[in-house]
Amino acid sequence: MTIEANAVVVLDYELKVNGEVIDSSFGQEPLSFIHGVGALIPGFSAAIDGLKKGDKKAFVVSAEDGYGELDEEAIRTYAKDDFPGDVDLSVGAQLFFETEDQMEIPCFVKEVVGNDVIIDFNHPLAGKELHFNIEVKDVRPATDEEKAHGHVHGAHGHHH
């Protein structure tokens, strides 16, 4: 079968940004997911639609179809004193801001200037063009249970 809505897809992928490999499943655990349930970036889902087992494909996903454009308003400045003393404020450190309704929002320390800490709430891959190389390892229909759960069960999937 080909990759279509409600197909279970198992694939290996390599992701390059600015010519540098930043993520790869080759030689490790492949990625498995139910196609069309919305867990992946739109540009990736669109590019693999209609492929079948054994197919290989290289494609580019724009920022718009990937993790979104960089939002300048999501870059905010705080004072060092606003943070608890034991928080790592080195550039690149990941932090979690807790909202009033207990949601944890991931963000990164972008820059530290004097007493100012500049925090970036954009996804680390926002504004980036994504270069993918993929190889489809398997395509099969999702079981009713998998469809109900919204994730893949079995060897490469979810274990209950």
Ligand SMILES: [Zn+2]
């Ligand atoms: Zn499940």
